[in-house]
Amino acid sequence: MKSATQIAADVRSGASSASAELERTLAVIEQRNPELNVFLHVDVEGARATAASIDARIARGESVGALAGVPIALKDNLCQVGIPTTCSSKILEGWRPPYSATVVDKVIAAGAVPVGKTNLDEFAMGSSTENSAFGPTRNPLDPSRVPGGSSGGSAAAVAAEMTSISLGSDTGGSIRQPAALCGLVGVKPTYGMVSRYGLIAFASSLDQVGPFSKTVADSALLLEVLAGHDPKDSTSLPEGAPSLVAHVNDGVAGRRIGLVRELYDGADDSVVASVLAAAQALREAGAEIVEMSIPELGLTLSAYYLIAPAEASSNLARFDGVRYGLRVKADDVTAMMEATRTAGFGAEVKRRIMLGTYALSAGYYDAYYGQALKVRTLTIDAFTRAYQEVDLLLGATTPSVAFAFGAKTADPMTMYLNDVFTIPTNLAGDPALSVPFGTGEDNLPVGVQLLGPGRSEAQLFAAARVLEVADGRA
Amino acid sequence: MTLPNGWEMVVGLEVHTELLTKSKLFCGCANHFGAEPNTNICPVCLGLPGSLPVLNREAVDFAMRIGMALHCSIAPSTFHRKNYFYPDQSKDYQISQYDLPINSAGYLDLPDASRVSIERAHMEEDTGKSTHLGGTGRLAGADSSLVDYNRCGVPLVEIVSGPDIRSSAQARAYAAELRGILIATGASDGRLEEGSMRFDANVSVRQSGAAFGTRCEIKNLNSLRSLQRAIDYEALRQIQLIEAGGVVRQETRHWDENLGQTSTLRVKEDADDYRYFRDPDLVDLAPDQAWQDRVRAALGPMPAERRAGVVSLLTGASEAQLDAVEVVIDLGLEGYVHAVAAAGGDPALAVARVANELAGDVDNVGHLTSDAFVMTLAMEQRGELSATQAKTVLGELLAHGGDPRSIAAAKGFEQLSADTLGSTVATLIEANPDEWNRYREGDEKLAQFFIGQVMKSTKGQANGKAVIAELQARR
Numbered sequence: 027m028k029s030a031t032q033i034a035a036d037v038r039s040g041a042s043s044a045s046a047e048l049e050r051t052l053a054v055i056e057q058r059n060p061e062l063n064v065f066l067h068v069d070v071e072g073a074r075a076t077a078a079s080i081d082a083r084i085a086r087g088e089s090v091g092a093l094a095g096v097p098i099a100l101k102d103n104l105c106q107v108g109i110p111t112t113c114s115s116k117i118l119e120g121w122r123p124p125y126s127a128t129v130v131d132k133v134i135a136a137g138a139v140p141v142g143k144t145n146l147d148e149f150a151m152g153s154s155t156e157n158s159a160f161g162p163t164r165n166p167l168d169p170s171r172v173p174g175g176s177s178g179g180s181a182a183a184v185a186a187e188m189t190s191i192s193l194g195s196d197t198g199g200s201i202r203q204p205a206a207l208c209g210l211v212g213v214k215p216t217y218g219m220v221s222r223y224g225l226i227a228f229a230s231s232l233d234q235v236g237p238f239s240k241t242v243a244d245s246a247l248l249l250e251v252l253a254g255h256d257p258k259d260s261t262s263l264p265e266g267a268p269s270l271v272a273h274v275n276d277g278v279a280g281r282r283i284g285l286v287r288e289l290y291d292g293a294d295d296s297v298v299a300s301v302l303a304a305a306q307a308l309r310e311a312g313a314e315i316v317e318m319s320i321p322e323l324g325l326t327l328s329a330y331y332l333i334a335p336a337e338a339s340s341n342l343a344r345f346d347g348v349r350y351g352l353r354v355k356a357d358d359v360t361a362m363m364e365a366t367r368t369a370g371f372g373a374e375v376k377r378r379i380m381l382g383t384y385a386l387s388a389g390y391y392d393a394y395y396g397q398a399l400k401v402r403t404l405t406i407d408a409f410t411r412a413y414q415e416v417d418l419l420l421g422a423t424t425p426s427v428a429f430a431f432g433a434k435t436a437d438p439m440t441m442y443l444n445d446v447f448t449i450p451t452n453l454a455g456d457p458a459l460s461v462p463f464g465t466g467e468d469n470l471p472v473g474v475q476l477l478g479p480g481r482s483e484a485q486l487f488a489a490a491r492v493l494e495v496a497d498g499r500a
Numbered sequence: 501m502t503l504p505n506g507w508e509m510v511v512g513l514e515v516h517t518e519l520l521t522k523s524k525l526f527c528g529c530a531n532h533f534g535a536e537p538n539t540n541i542c543p544v545c546l547g548l549p550g551s552l553p554v555l556n557r558e559a560v561d562f563a564m565r566i567g568m569a570l571h572c573s574i575a576p577s578t579f580h581r582k583n584y585f586y587p588d589q590s591k592d593y594q595i596s597q598y599d600l601p602i603n604s605a606g607y608l609d610l611p612d613a614s615r616v617s618i619e620r621a622h623m624e625e626d627t628g629k630s631t632h633l634g635g636t637g638r639l640a641g642a643d644s645s646l647v648d649y650n651r652c653g654v655p656l657v658e659i660v661s662g663p664d665i666r667s668s669a670q671a672r673a674y675a676a677e678l679r680g681i682l683i684a685t686g687a688s689d690g691r692l693e694e695g696s697m698r699f700d701a702n703v704s705v706r707q708s709g710a711a712f713g714t715r716c717e718i719k720n721l722n723s724l725r726s727l728q729r730a731i732d733y734e735a736l737r738q739i740q741l742i743e744a745g746g747v748v749r750q751e752t753r754h755w756d757e758n759l760g761q762t763s764t765l766r767v768k769e770d771a772d773d774y775r776y777f778r779d780p781d782l783v784d785l786a787p788d789q790a791w792q793d794r795v796r797a798a799l800g801p802m803p804a805e806r807r808a809g810v811v812s813l814l815t816g817a818s819e820a821q822l823d824a825v826e827v828v829i830d831l832g833l834e835g836y837v838h839a840v841a842a843a844g845g846d847p848a849l850a851v852a853r854v855a856n857e858l859a860g861d862v863d864n865v866g867h868l869t870s871d872a873f874v875m876t877l878a879m880e881q882r883g884e885l886s887a888t889q890a891k892t893v894l895g896e897l898l899a900h901g902g903d904p905r906s907i908a909a910a911k912g913f914e915q916l917s918a919d920t921l922g923s924t925v926a927t928l929i930e931a932n933p934d935e936w937n938r939y940r941e942g943d944e945k946l947a948q949f950f951i952g953q954v955m956k957s958t959k960g961q962a963n964g965k966a967v968i969a970e971l972q973a974r975r
Contacts, residue, residue, distance in 0.1 A: 105550045118549065125543050127550060226549040231780035259552050260782050337780055340581050343592035344547045348647070359587050359645055386583075386775035395777065 030096045030190040030244040034137070037084065037095030044077035044084075044095030048139055051097040054188045055141070062164045064182045066102050067110050068142035073097070076139045091136030092251055098133055099183035099192035102143035103150055104235070105224040106130045109140075113226050114158035115148045117370025118351045127224020128256045129193060129235050136251040141189060144179025148372045149342065150200055150228040152176050153444040156435055157374045167209060167470060171428040174204030174444075177238070181208040184238045191239045191248050195225055197232045198330055199423075199448025202460035205238055206423035206473025209462045211245045211490065212238050214448075216480045217455035218263035220249075221256030227341040229334035230261075232452045241500055242461065242491045246270040249483060268483060276488040279312030282416040283489070288323040289421020289447050289475065296466030297422045304463045304474040305420055307496035308489065316416050322401075322408035326450045329401035331442060332385045333453070336395050338375075339382030345370065377438065402453045409454045413479040418489055422447050423460040423473035447475060457483050461490040463497050501668060501732050505743070508708045509735040510715075511665035513727075514700040515678055516658050517688040518626065519562040525625045525655035526553030526595065533694050537648035545653035547590030552781050555579075559655040560602070560787060562687035563623045564795045566657050567603030569681050569802050570618045576786035577602040577622070582774045588628035588647050596624035596658075598776045602785065608661075608681070609804060610673050611826075617662035628652035657687070663702065663712065668731040672724050675699060680803035680830060692723050699727050703734045705742070713738070714748040718762055720755045730755040734762050803829050810834050813847035821848065824855035831862055839870035845877050853877065857894045867901040868894070876904040883963035886955075889913045913961065921954070921962060925970045928953050940975055947971060 028036070036042035052070060059065050080095050100106060103113045105123035112118045130140065147157035155163040155178025165173040166186035173182040177194030181204035184192050194201040196214035205212025213236040220235045227233060237248035253267035283305070290301045305315045347353035347366030354365035371379070385394035412419060424444060434440040451458040457480070460473035474493065478486050494500050503509060521531050527544035543551040567574050580598035601622030608616050629651055634643025659678065665671045679697060682688035689696055699722070704715035718734055721727045738748050752771070753762040787795075801809075807829050811817055817825070828834050833854050840850035853873075858865055876897065880890035885908060896907045928950060929936045939946035947968055954962045 103550075111549070113549075121549075123543075123548065123550065125548075125551075223552050224550040227781075229780075258554060260554050261780070336777060340583050340593050340775070340777070343583060343585065344549070344590065346585060346587070346592055348587045349546060349590065350548070358642060360585070363585055363587075383775065386777055388773045388775075391775075391777075 027187040027190060029241050030093065030239060031241070031247055033096045033190060034092060034094045037080070037137075038090065040084070042095070044080040044137075044139055045074070047095050048073055048077040048097050048141065051141055051189055054186065058166070058186050058188065061169060062166055062182055062186055063161050064144055064163055064179050064186060064188060065099070065142040066112060066114065066145050066160055066179070069109055069140065072109070073139050073141045076134070080137055080139065091138075092247060093133060093191075094137035096138045096191060097141045097189045098138040099142060099144050099180055099189045100130065100140050101146055101177050101180045101192070101194045103146060103195060103226040103228075104130055104143075104193060105226070106140060106143070109143065111143065111226070112160070113149045114146045114160055115370065115372065115375070116159045116352055117345045117366070121351045123224075125224065127235075128221035128258060129252050130224060132251055133193070133248075138191075138251075144177070144183055144192065146179055147176035148375050149226070149338070150176040150195055150197055151338070151374050151378055153199070153203055153441050154429075154431075154434065155179065155204075156431065157372055159372055162431060165208060165428050168428060168468065171430050171470075172207065174207035174424070174428065176200040176204075178204050180238050181205055181210055181212070184208070184210055184240060191237060191244055193235055193252075194238055195228075195233055195235050196448075196452065197228045197334060198452050199445040201236045201238065202423050202448050202458060202473065202475060203444060205460040206462070206471070207428040209471030210238050210240060211242050211459065211461050211494075212236065212473075213245050213249055213459040213483070213486075214451065214457060215249060215253065215483060216263070216457045218261050219268075219457070219481065219483070220252045221259045221262050223256055223258040227337075229337040230341060231337060232330075232334060242487055242494050243271065243274050245459070246274050246487045265481070268481060270484050270487055273484040274487050274491050276484070277311055278308055278489050278492050281313045281418065281485070281489070282316055283308055283313045284316045284318040284412055284416035284419045286323070286412075286419050286421050287317070287319045288321065289419065289450075289477075293422045293425040293447075294427070294466060296464075297424070297426060297472050300464035300466070300472040301420065301422050301474050304493055307463075307493055308420070311492045311496070313489075315420075318412065318416070318419075320408050320412055322404050323450045325401045326405055326453055327442065327446050329398040329405070330445070330449045330453060331381070332394050332398035333402065335378040335382030336385045336398075337382065339379045339386065342371075342375065342379055374438070405450055405453045406455070409450070409456060409479070417478070418482065418485060419477040421475050421477070423475040424448075427466040427468070427470035427472060451477050456480055457486060459486050459490055461493050462499065463493050503705070503735060503739065505739075506707055507705050507735075507739050508666060509668075509731070510663050510704045510706060510712055511668075511671050511731055512663040512702040513661045513665065513671060513674060514658060514702070515675065516656050516698045516700075517566075517682050517690075518696040519559055519655040519657060519687050520689060521556055521558045521562065521655055523556055523558075524653040525556050525559050525623070526653055529653065531654050532650075533696070535650055537646075537650060540650045541652070545590065546649055547592075553595060553779075555782060555785065556655065559623060560785065561795050562655070562685070563602050563621070563657050564787060564792060565685040565799055566659065566682065566687050567606065567621050568796055568799055569685050570603070570606035570608055570621060570659070572603035572606030572618060572621060574603055574787065574792055576600065576784055578784050579623075579779045579782045580776045581779045582776055584772045584774055586627070587645060588630040588649070588652065590628065590649060590652050594625060594627065595779055595782070597622035608674065608677060610670065610677055611804070611807065612670075612673065614670060616664045616674050619660045619662050621657055621659040624656050624658060626651050626654040626656050668728040668735070671701065671731050672728045675724055675727055677803065683832075684800060684802050684806075695722065698722060701727060701731050701734070703731055703738070704748070705735050705738045714750050716748065716750065716762075717752045718755050719752060719765060726755060726757050729760060730762060733760060737762065806834055810837055810847070810851065813837065813841045814851065821851060824851050827855040827859050831859055833858055833862075833865065836870055836873050839874050840877055843874045843878065845874060846881055849877055849881070853890075853894065857891055858898070861895070861898045864898040867899065868897045869901070872897050872902070872904055879904060879908065883966050884908070885913055886960055886963050888955075888960040921966060921970055924954055924957055924962075925950070925967065925974065928957070929974065939971065
């Protein structure tokens with residue numbers, strides 16, 4: 027299918043129209059969504075109205091934005107005014123936000139056409155989209171396998187060629203991991219580069235919104251639109267959006283790239299082979315590959331599974347049945363809250379709320395949450411030291427290719443280990459992306475991960491572009 | 501109240517004050533008391549999913565003003581979440597400052613020259629307001645509950661004193677002085693009846709000089725009177741308990757204004773574990789020197805300084821005069837007193853007139869210019885107006901403004917001519933020979949009798965001093 031860059035160019039030039047592009051998208055959704063369960067809600071009327079207004083503006087000779095007429099899928103933890111927003115949870119079923127997330131306003135202002143809300147692991151907690159209250163999403167490349175998670179729906183929308191781009195959110199790998207499993211580019215931007223206003227929080231100090239696309243250039247294009255200071259988000263960086271598209275073809279000549287043992291050790295052979303092949307491709311493009319070890323990264327999974335649940339236990343307290351969403355009737359307010367939360371949250375969400383509540387409790391705080399914060403500081407320091415030696419880091423995104431339904435649901439730890447390579451950069455607040463490189467078991471795609479220091483997205487895209495070309499993808 | 505058998509109370513106060521900001525602490529909603537329920541709300545203060553807080557700079561200004569007025573040090577601070585479920589708290593956590601408050605380690609000097617230390621004065625958001633229908637009026641067992649979120653997110657500063665207070669009267673004096681300071685900073689309107697200031701008291705008792713006893717925290721104190729009553733009740737309760745061989749449990753107690761009693765709300769073992777942690781949605785607050793300097797420069801004089809300024813104009817002020825000065829300071833009307841003093845008038849008379857006539861019609865002081873006030877008092881001092889007439893003129897000035905001389909003329913307050921006064925006094929001396937003789941023999945009290953008689957027969961138009969002069973001339 028056409029890239030977002032191509033769609034926007036065609037719509038602007040008159041070679042295509044926003045409405046025509048939307049109808050193609052709606053046709054694919056209609057054809058494949060029943061099997062794949064990608065979209066929880068498709069806003070057919072709203073999208074048609076938006077597309078028509080873009081076409082009308084072009085007919086009047088007005089300038090439309092960088093995403094003119096590009097259909098886009100939104101992860102269903104992003105608020106869009108008037109559109110059902112569920113976080114794939116029964117507790118929010120039927121809620122329609124009275125406001126839009128800043129990123130949703132931004133893509134609309136850039137001319138994109140939001141077509142609907144995509145499935146996710148409930149409240150973004152999971153790595154397979156199997157934790158959705160509304161059924162799992164299937165991987166378009168092999169419907170017997172998971173698409174990854176938690177942004178599995180947004181990844182599948184692009185992999186199934188329903189849309190060329192989509193938005194996900196990444197707290198511990200929730201964009202990069204499904205990107206790897208679906209053969210896509212997925213980006214976790216620098217913390218604070220993209221506004222979190224209107225993103226329903228999982229773990230506020232880790233969450234970032236980011237793009238999915240088939241091509242590196244499309245993710246760069248979309249992230250340019252998303253990035254920039256937002257006065258509605260106190261943690262938003264003061265800087266404006268960086269220039270990304272212009273640097274996609276900068277290459278890696280002269281760059282020092284660290285190949286980090288802890289970021290691929292323990293992965294399947296085919297994954298390790300892809301990482302090593304990617305290192306070779308970067309070397310051939312002029313980069314210097316430095317083999318490195320960052321032992322602190324071995325501590326990050328444990329720290330993450332204390333910090334993220336601790337924040338989540340507080341963030342998810344507001345779903346109490348008092349103001350919106352599900353309310354289960356009971357004799358008094360306290361009983362109503364209890365009954366509502368018992369009925370409304372799924373098992374994984376309850377598990378993390380309990381874990382986080384425990385980690386923050388008097389008498390346990392120092393041993394768990396406090397200790398995890400120390401590990402977080404160690405992780406930040408370790409990355410800082412690494413980036414004094416090299417420009418970027420290279421590793422695997424996931425330990426394996428897409429796995430079968432039910433393969434990792436019996437023991438939560440097995441599922442948590444899927445994020446072992448993606449979590450460190452969330453703790454540090456640094457950017458990272460996953461780009462497809464090579465294939466593994468059953469010819470399924472493998473994702474390799476590129477990591478960089480804060481606001482190094484332009485360098486990450488340039489390196490990813492080198493791998494995209496070397497892999498014969500463009 | 502004196503405690504029996506060598507007991508001493510130890511009291512620390514936590515005072516919550518709402519700030520007079522235009523908008524709420526973390527969103528742009530109006531901070532306005534008395535609006536229709538749920539009209540000043542938005543996604544942020546309603547805690548809708550995905551909304552985020554942004555700190556209001558004006559609230560930081562006010563918090564710093566309070567800290568500066570209380571001689572606190574201002575330090576980089578952070579915001580934490582205090583987690584507990586309650587329907588009037590939209591996020592089911594309250595954003596508050598915890599281990600790093602904006603203001604810490606200050607003090608407040610009371611009019612009796614005692615000093616109470618201030619441990620901290622930190623920022624936090626207020627909750628909404630619940631109304632529970634049916635049952636006992638409390639949450640548990642209610643038939644239904646209504647919640648108004650207008651107050652949810654209104655900025656508060658909580659001022660925590662050290663355990664330095666040793667009597668309920670001192671606690672009351674502290675609360676009153678603090679109220680004056682909050683009003684003077686412009687941070688609060690000090691309206692207790694609207695809940696813009698609320699008190700919690702930590703009370704324990706000990707034998708004088710012994711280690712601190714176990715404390716109880718009393719909640720729901722909404723007036724200076726209930727603060728004082730509740731502390732006295734609680735101290736006596738603890739003393740009686742200990743003297744009967746019991747032990748004070750650390751607990752939170754509720755003050756019932758009608759019963760005049762405290763009762764257990766929850767014991768320490770059942771206290772919520774608030775699971776405080778730093779709010780990841782907010783960044784650290786570190787006002788730079790320039791910001792602090794701007795706030796300090798805008799800070800006017802505090803009540804203690806203003807009180808001293810007025811008292812210094814009086815020579816050997818009596819207890820009653822000091823009370824009158826308190827009224828003048830509380831209402832912020834000392835400008836009239838200073839104007840009279842600057843014009844060479846009598847500051848004591850000015851204090852009396854402000855504390856009575858002006859305080860009685862405080863909503864209309866805008867009509868009364870300080871020039872008109874100075875002139876009215878000068879006319880009274882010169883004997884051109886009697887005290888009664890001067891009060892009437894002030895009343896007219898408060899009601900409508902205008903010129904004191906014209907008002908006096910219009911009212912027919914012509915000074916009694918010396919001849920008229922002389923003949924009036926002569927007539928009265930003849931009519932009251934016994935009193936006149938006693939006065940002549942040195943009973944000065946009789947002067948008041950004759951002044952009263954003169955006032956009666958002149959319908960208050962005579963000047964008391966002129967009457968005395970007339971009497972003395974005939975003695």
